[in-house]
Amino acid sequence: IFSPSLLLTSIFSLTDVVSVQSGCRFFHQKCDLHRLEEGPPLKAELTRDQGLQYYRTMQTVRRMELKADQLYKQKIIRGFCHLYDGQEACAAGIEASINPTDHLITAYRAHGYTYTRGVSIKEILAELTGRKGGVAKGKGGSMHMYAPHFYGGNGIVGAQVPLGAGIALACQYQGNNQLCVTLYGDGAANQGQLFESFNMAALWKLPCIFICENNKYGMGTSVERASASIDYYKRGDFIPGIRVDGMDVLCVREATKFAADHCRSGKGPIVMELQTYRYHGHSMSDPGVSYRTREEIQEVRTKSDPISMLKERMLSNNMASVEEFKEIDVDIRKQVEEAAQFATSDPEPPLEDLCNHIFYNNPPLEVRGTNPWSKLKSVS
Amino acid sequence: SPLFHKFLKEALNKVPKDKCVTVRDALNQAMDEELERDERVFLLGEEVAQYDGAYKVSRGLWKKYGDKRIIDTPISEMGFAGIAVGAAMAGLRPICEFMTFNFSMQAIDQVINSAAKTCYMSAGLQAVPIVFRGPNGASAGVAAQHSQCFAAWYAHCPGLKVVSPWNSEDAKGLLKSSIRDDNPVVFLENELLYGVPFEMSEEAQSKDFTIPIGKAKVERAGSHITLVSHSRYVGHCLDAAAVLAKEGIECEVINLRTIRPMDVESIEASVMKTNHLVTVEGGWPQFGVGAEICARIMEGSAFNYLDSPVTRVTGVDIPMPYAKILEDHSLPQIKDIIFSVKKTLNV
Numbered sequence: 237i238f239s240p241s242l243l244l245t246s247i248f249s250l251t252d253v254v255s256v257q258s259g260c261r262f263f264h265q266k267c268d269l270h271r272l273e274e275g276p277p278l279k280a281e282l283t284r285d286q287g288l289q290y291y292r293t294m295q296t297v298r299r300m301e302l303k304a305d306q307l308y309k310q311k312i313i314r315g316f317c318h319l320y321d322g323q324e325a326c327a328a329g330i331e332a333s334i335n336p337t338d339h340l341i342t343a344y345r346a347h348g349y350t351y352t353r354g355v356s357i358k359e360i361l362a363e364l365t366g367r368k369g370g371v372a373k374g375k376g377g378s379m380h381m382y383a384p385h386f387y388g389g390n391g392i393v394g395a396q397v398p399l400g401a402g403i404a405l406a407c408q409y410q411g412n413n414q415l416c417v418t419l420y421g422d423g424a425a426n427q428g429q430l431f432e433s434f435n436m437a438a439l440w441k442l443p444c445i446f447i448c449e450n451n452k453y454g455m456g457t458s459v460e461r462a463s464a465s466i467d468y469y470k471r472g473d474f475i476p477g478i479r480v481d482g483m484d485v486l487c488v489r490e491a492t493k494f495a496a497d498h499c500r501s502g503k504g505p506i507v508m509e510l511q512t513y514r515y516h517g518h519s520m521s522d523p524g525v526s527y528r529t530r531e532e533i534q535e536v537r538t539k540s541d542p543i544s545m546l547k548e549r550m551l552s553n554n555m556a557s558v559e560e561f562k563e564i565d566v567d568i569r570k571q572v573e574e575a576a577q578f579a580t581s582d583p584e585p586p587l588e589d590l591c592n593h594i595f596y597n598n599p600p601l602e603v604r605g606t607n608p609w610s611k612l613k614s615v616s
Numbered sequence: 617s618p619l620f621h622k623f624l625k626e627a628l629n630k631v632p633k634d635k636c637v638t639v640r641d642a643l644n645q646a647m648d649e650e651l652e653r654d655e656r657v658f659l660l661g662e663e664v665a666q667y668d669g670a671y672k673v674s675r676g677l678w679k680k681y682g683d684k685r686i687i688d689t690p691i692s693e694m695g696f697a698g699i700a701v702g703a704a705m706a707g708l709r710p711i712c713e714f715m716t717f718n719f720s721m722q723a724i725d726q727v728i729n730s731a732a733k734t735c736y737m738s739a740g741l742q743a744v745p746i747v748f749r750g751p752n753g754a755s756a757g758v759a760a761q762h763s764q765c766f767a768a769w770y771a772h773c774p775g776l777k778v779v780s781p782w783n784s785e786d787a788k789g790l791l792k793s794s795i796r797d798d799n800p801v802v803f804l805e806n807e808l809l810y811g812v813p814f815e816m817s818e819e820a821q822s823k824d825f826t827i828p829i830g831k832a833k834v835e836r837a838g839s840h841i842t843l844v845s846h847s848r849y850v851g852h853c854l855d856a857a858a859v860l861a862k863e864g865i866e867c868e869v870i871n872l873r874t875i876r877p878m879d880v881e882s883i884e885a886s887v888m889k890t891n892h893l894v895t896v897e898g899g900w901p902q903f904g905v906g907a908e909i910c911a912r913i914m915e916g917s918a919f920n921y922l923d924s925p926v927t928r929v930t931g932v933d934i935p936m937p938y939a940k941i942l943e944d945h946s947l948p949q950i951k952d953i954i955f956s957v958k959k960t961l962n963v
Contacts, residue, residue: 339706341702371741372737372738372739372741373739374739375736375737375738376737376738376739382738382741383741387705387706387742388738388742390730391729392725392729392730395698395725397698398695398696398698398699398701398702399698399701399702399705400702401695401698401699401702402701402702402703402704402705402706403702404702405699405702405708406702406703406707409658409684409703409708410707410708416702416706428694429694429698432694432695433695435692436689436692436695436696436699440687592739593736593738593740594735594774594775595775595777595798596735596740596743596744596745596799597743597798597799598798598799601877603774608915616735
């Protein structure tokens with residue numbers, strides 16, 4: 237991840253940056269802490285390469301989600317589609333702070349994480365369009381995409397949290413120094429099974445980072461209308477917590493690094509709240525303006541967009557040029573376009589695949605079709 | 617039942633004592649052997665470790681394997697079932713004990729949506745090698761909330777295997793197979809059977825003895841009528857068969873052993889021989905195991921061999937009452953089986 241490049245000249249701004257040997261050092265606000273004496277460092281170093289990489293990651297997710305929006309409106313994607321645009325800094329920042337051998341699990345707004353965990357745009361879009369080239373061969377859809385050390389994509393609100401604690405248990409059991417990042421939203425934060433998971437994770441000191449992506453709305457219900465306490469970073473009670481600006485990829489990265497160190501040092505679980513925002517409604521069937529104002533959405537776009545913020549930072553500190561960003565944008569657009577091409581032209585899964593993969597490593601079995609004479613075959 | 621105890625006494629007098637193993641001990645042996653064989657296997661649940669198991673099924677395991685492999689959980693079924701499923705996804709092979717399957721209702725979303733469906737949704741990318749086990753169905757005097765049979769509920773769902781052992785060989789062989797299976801298995805035990813000793817063959821006592829999931833066993837051959845059952849009621853069927861034999865009616869008794877996938881072929885082969893079928897279960901009648909057997913027989917080759925409709929003997933369609941006399945009349949008794957056999961045979 238680190239590839240320090242030579243020092244670039246920088247303008248020392250009054251606000252938050254100094255130039256350092258390998259890039260720039262940005263300062264940000266102290267995170268709110270719960271049951272912690274110290275939090276993540278107030279400074280984050282960013283090399284040019286890192287900056288461009290985070291930019292590329294976030295922009296790719298952005299463009300991929302917007303392409304999904306387009307395909308959905310063309311009725312090429314159907315069913316559930318929960319888009320992640322606005323929240324890119326969370327996925328990018330987290331991935332920047334953990335290892336590929338660490339584990340991650342999230343809920344249904346999962347396309348961004350599916351990408352950061354290594355699945356290609358092509359395989360993501362083709363899964364959304366239900367084609368055989370999709371990452372789950374078209375069997376899963378938007379909410380059920382998987383990759384090594386990435387456990388989806390989970391449709392039942394909150395169910396992924398005990399799963400994540402279990403993955404952390406496996407890490408501890410196997411003694412491999414890995415951890416599990418377990419994500420959930422402000423809506424899921426009120427699920428009882430979270431508190432059961434918090435209890436067991438703390439009791440057994442599981443290496444689990446519980447991360448609440450607070451985008452202020454659980455479907456159409458604002459946090460104020462859903463939660464008696466909206467301090468989600470405190471909801472772990474006896475588990476320490478940090479509240480982080482989820483629109484700032486560097487904040488997210490530093491906080492997650494801090495959390496990862498906490499877990500890996502055997503201190504047990506930790507809770508992080510990422511304050512973030514989604515531009516789209518809850519899903520494609522929600523215009524997203526009945527419970528919030530267009531002004532609010534616009535304000536976030538202009539003042540707190542994660543991609544713009546990173547770009548501006550890098551530009552104003554001469555870490556990259558406008559042309560370079562343009563080139564990256566063009567390249568991403570091309571990649572997303574090609575992926576969309578594939579996703580719309582790849583054939584649907586063959587009917588022979590209908591009953592396959594019910595079981596793993598199992599001898600073939602017969603499956604009843606819709607009528608008694610329909611005997612279908614299932615291989616694993 | 618008194619008849620069964622008489623039968624048992626006679627059997628015990630004939631068989632050397634060390635070849636008789638209770639179902640509890642058979643389950644314990646199975647877990648012990650699999651824990652030893654594969655370090656990824658571990659057990660979690662309420663009271664499984666230091667208490668030696670609520671019903672002592674895991675007796676001695678914590679002492680032998682320690683905190684890492686035998687884990688006491690708080691009373692958090694949804695949480696610990698989810699944790700177990702997550703651990704299975706990440707490479708371990710958990711045995712998740714529900715103190716009774718009634719409590720699995722708290723966690724049923726994790727069993728179905730997180731465990732059962734995942735292999736299919738991921739097109740085979742993500743396996744979930746987990747066993748959910750615990751006592752199922754009626755016990756004695758524990759009343760409505762603690763007596764439900766979940767065989768039909770779980771057997772309804774693709775992606776699960778549902779196993780229901782009767783005797784000690786079943787218990788041991790099937791539990792070992794379930795633990796070795798790379799898929800989610802719901803393993804339905806019966807509390808009233810835990811203390812019952814059964815003869816175990818030498819083969820069954822070996823460390824590699826497994827019974828395949830999905831294959832039924834003919835416990836008693838017969839030519840006049842087929843009785844199909846699972847779990848405790850297999851014993852009831854055998855008792856009924858003994859009584860009926862004295863009247864010249866020879867029952868073939870089939871022990872399903874696995875509810876899903878159900879070994880319909882064995883039932884069909886038997887029905888094609890006997891032309892009559894009675895199903896016996898402890899669960900409620902509607903949408904139950906017997907109902908499924910009826911449907912499958914109708915759809916298959918054995919239908920034309922039936923000389924009368926299939927008869928289901930089931931638990932009474934009520935929540936389980938407490939008073940002993942009421943409880944006794946809520947579940948199939950041997951006389952109910954005998955009565956149903958005679959009605960089906962029209963004798």
